[in-house]
Amino acid sequence: MTSRSDARYFTSQKKGEVAEWRDEIHDPDRDKRKNAVKKAVIAAMTVGKDVSMLFTDVVNCGQTDSVELKKLVYLYLINYAKTQPDLAILAVNTFVKDSQDPNPLIRALAVRTMGCIRVSKIIEYLCDPLHKALLDPYVRKTAAICVAKLYDAGPEMVTEHGFVDHLRELLDDSNPMVVANSVAALAEIREKSCSPDSTVGLDSKVVHKLLAALNECTEWGQVFILDTLSSYVSQGDQGAERVIERVLPRLQHANCAVVLSAVKVIVVQLEDLRDPARVQQLVRKLAPSLVTLLSAEAEIQYVALRNINLIIQKYPDILKSEVKVFFCKYNDPIFVKQEKIETILATERNIDQVLLEFKEYSKEVDVEFVKKAVQAIGRCAISIEQAAERCISVLLELIETKVNYVVQESIVVIKHIFRRYPNQYEGIIECLCDSLDTLDEPEAKSSMIWIIGEYAERIDNAEELLEAFLDTFLEETPEVQLQLLTSTVKLFLKKPATGPQILIQNVLHQATIETDNPDLRDRAFVYWRLLSSDPESAKDVVLAMKPTIRDDLTNSPQTELLQGFLRQLSTLSSIYHKLPPLFVPHDPLRTRLLYGQSGETKNTGLDGSLTNLHENQEIVSGKKANPDPLVDLMDGTNLKEEKLGNSKNADTIQLADPVTNEFRLFYPSESTLLSADKGAGLEISGVIMRGEDNLPCYSLKLTNHTSVHIDHFQFQFNKNSFMLAPCSQLQYSKVAPNESFRCLLRLSFSGSSSEKTASPWLQVAVKSSHQCGEVFYFNDRVPLESVLLPEGRLEYEKFVQLWNCATDEYVAQCQMSELLTPEAVIRAFDSLNVFACSPASFSESDNSSVYLSAKAPGPHEEQWILVKITFTSTVGYLEISSRSFIKGYADMIYNSLRRLLLGL
């Protein structure tokens, strides 16, 4: 029964439904009223139907004593207040009244909702109730969060009213929820404020308070407190010890978030402990809790594993005896399995067990997983010398299976083993060569080619093998090509016979003439020059001793980076293994904490994956072994740009509206058009902008530097691309000597047009009564956005169609402010007659691009201007490409957008 009547809410196309609801909302019967509001809310939230026209009616309902109805009304209000800011004011009365209600629930509700409504007018009324609200527990806890909301909207109000001090007092509160929320709110304010320490310094007194509150707090509160504590730098041994002692019991909490946050606090504090024995003792206490996290839900396991991965890099002993817990269960989701493999830490003692396990994994179906397993075997071989032989025999077994991807991955791994233990295991090369034909992945191919080149003197048919690869030289990826080139040179140097000589000529020819990869060409030229000038020194260079690679876990050189990660345990940073500045937009506090003054560690932060074998090898073995320096080069530049972007951000933030923290457009500013000396005492400055009637108008400032009145101004425009013409004159305006006069000259599109190409320039002639009929001329650049027509909206399909046949194009990249999001852009441009069109189906686009269309005035049929703004994944950059049918517009719109968005 109920289900049938409910189902009606979802089919909302009935005519007059809204009117029906409106009647019901005014019904004297409370239940009926409630149901009507409920229907409206459901329609709005679940079906997405627009019921904003009921705003007044619903708001009136708010004055009721039924909490249920009130909640519904508030839910509705949050939904629509943004779009109806003027009407939202109507609700202020209800809010103010409710915030004085005897029922704390209603008071809290009012404060909470007011904070959520992001209308500046409402915020003004928030302070008073907020003051009162901070008096009652349930209301207090809601109000504490509300202070953070207020800080978002108007930080100066928070300071003015002393809310931060209020919050700090709340840390002493008897109610644990209140403490928790105050901590959270303070943390947020601290993060946002520019001078964090002055607002909420974490001194030992505050820490003491927090530690005391820890035991009493709700689980979530404990998380807030622990997260705050983790940024506390204790004063020496004693302080650290005290914090650790209080936090240790939290390891036993059932809530995984509490456990991980506690682990983080302890790990951070351990840095300050000097006694290594004590550190060991404490670290050992972490182990059981960390293992227990692996029995939680798969998602939590994933998080735990990523964190454990970091912890064991610092304290490799901690889970030594527990290696079994990282063995994969067959029903683990794939992302957990992959992490487990990464985390398994083999030691001499358990290596046999671990190898057996890895071998088992390499039989699984999932390709990625199998590859990881093979890589893990390689890692064992590299880190434990005694086990290398056993690892190799396992790898050979795997190669015998002839499963393609296993073979390929094994070869890559064996190459690494060769580099770790040169000249020890080349007996197995023969087996490798058997599977040569099956290789199709570039990495496996180049590894194999590297092996052939490196051990050319020991492989009888090395020449044949390389020749087989060279046949398809031009089709290979650059990675393989580079390796082929180097290996052939090695072969030639080791066996300078005729066969290799032909080979080398062949490969040098192909690399220098037939490819257009500059990197390959350059390397080939270097070799060529070397070989032709001095083959002996070529030998010294090409066949030089290579440093052996090291295991990356036990000798991790990146301790500073690792330390940075440990400070980020239990945050997203620990999941991505990237430091926050690389993925969290402007986080000034954290950046400073991490980098101190030097900023030295930034380079290492680019690729955070510490456990990535290849990365480290590349670093250690230098350029030579790097299969593709080009990629490396690109990475380097990206980094620079990123850094640049970050430093720029600090400036661009200032440009944002300080109150709403939202993105603001940069409108063109007035410029001097006619200087006084050119205009015989008349100075004109101004700008073309959009007037009230949505038509362009000239905002002018006329300054009279002569000694007489000037009046009877007349303006004339030359032919221009937009057919602009003044539609009135300033005949009756009068400017007194040495005075300025501001006026608006209304414009219309009734002039005549210039031809063919579009140009932003507008030539203006001005004449006034008092200047002997002399005419002055000046040029002005018309800001394109001021003259765009309101009918510029396009359907997406049409957009695509036009986009593809447009004749003029302009593409450029520029830096942007952090506040710039696709939404902000769309919102800001709508009022400028630049319209966004979104694709009907999402598969056609990704939401990082915004498509804009506009129509320029002019005589032609096709005045369409099309823009695509792409927010690149590199933080701080966007790409603007614009197209049009008339030459000039694409360029013009680009300049306009750049100025509007970036103020350039």
Add this chain to the structure above:
Amino acid sequence: MISQLFILSPRGDVIIKKEYRHDVPKTSPETFFRAVRFWKDAERAPAVFAEDGVHYLHVKANGLFLATTTRKNVSPSHVLELLHRVAKVIKDYCGVMNEDALRKNSVLAYELLDEMIDRGYAQSTSTEALKRHVFNEPSTPASSATTGAGAAAARASAAVKRASTPYGVFKGVVKAGIEYGKEAAAAKAAPTHTPGGTARRDATQRSVLATARDKARGGSRNEIFVDVVEKISVCFAASGATLTSEVDGCVQIRNFLHGSPEIKLALPEDLAIGGRDFATAVGGDYGFGSGGASGMATLLDDCNFHESADLSNFDVDRTIALTPPEGEFSLMNYRASCDFDPPFKVRVTVDETTPYKITAVITIKATYPSKCACTGMVVKFPTPQRAINANPTLEPGATPGTQHAAFSSQDKAVTWQFKKFTGGAEHTLRVNVSIPEERLPNARKELGPVSMHFTIPMFNVSRVGVRYLQIGGGSSGGGAGAGAQGKGKGPHRWVRYVTKSSSYVCRV
């Protein structure tokens, strides 16, 4: 510090969406769903990933996606745990957590979310505490109020079906009384179709609010369920030796008691928690951890407790006092990897001597006592990908209808099912796999592993048990106090045990 929370149906429709910070694009649900759906190579997307500077954290509950977005460097465990909690609370309130129930109760769900999360900060997530602030009433999706022969039959069959799914174990199966509640056990242990069975099914799917309402009408059940659930992971080597064995246990409570009385739960006195000096956690001295001492029968590696648990007596006599919040929660989670007897011993012998054929013999022996029985066991045995056919043969004396084995050429696997596997019994299956060549070089590598799915009610492998369960903290006495299950008087106490397989495999 999350920015949005949304719940998506399995098809990606937005059911619930709540904005907290307005700093994330409105299209985020679509972005999220696309990312999850088309994650590289059909792998399952990890719980945390970033897309265009927005971080998406999600969990799956009952096929629904619960996801949040944020731009901050949040604590992922915090967010994911919160999501699990949200799912649990919604289930507590709506009875079930599915698309239908959510759509029907969307206003309630929004109200709950409002109270649970404010500006992206977790507030209160306990069902009990929320009750004071939540006013909407749930409307149940199924017609639980209507009673009719048809509905009852449908429900019964649903219960039967559910009994075979891993989550439905309690729903219709058995109520396991320990030694004391003998008559009760006899009465309740009857199979699904008795009224008792359906009543309990309702209990698991009912809203916590129902208690309050029923109470008003005077017809509610004043009862509490204590379930000791153990999930075991065992891995046997081809030789039959146990490679790994691990128990993940949990004392789960579903509380429908009236008047929120205090309860006291006693665990075995010889319970030892090794690996961790538990004493420091409670504030005592270092040195409890002498877990290896003689006479310690039950050794746990680690355990943790719900926040409502008062552990002041736990060190003394292993009792936990608490005022349980209403609804479902886990009082205690524990983990044991000590050597316990796996409930099933599995051996596989493979014979590759005959050309064009591989013969595998799988032997499973149940080691648990014969009074227990495992229901709905499924054994899976993958054959080599290139196998042409496989022919499973049951043991000669097998009673028809009690077990069944078949080869699916699509999955290339043999599935062997049992209706019932009694304790102490031993069964074998011979599988003849036909292969295209005389010898398949890696056939043995591609065989197996044998994986088993099972549920054994009334049995647990670790010896964690409930000594007694006292309600009201009153004078009714300790010892076998829980045996005083009044006939119609006083609250009903159900203590149940179950062992489930988590990952139970035997390598070949």
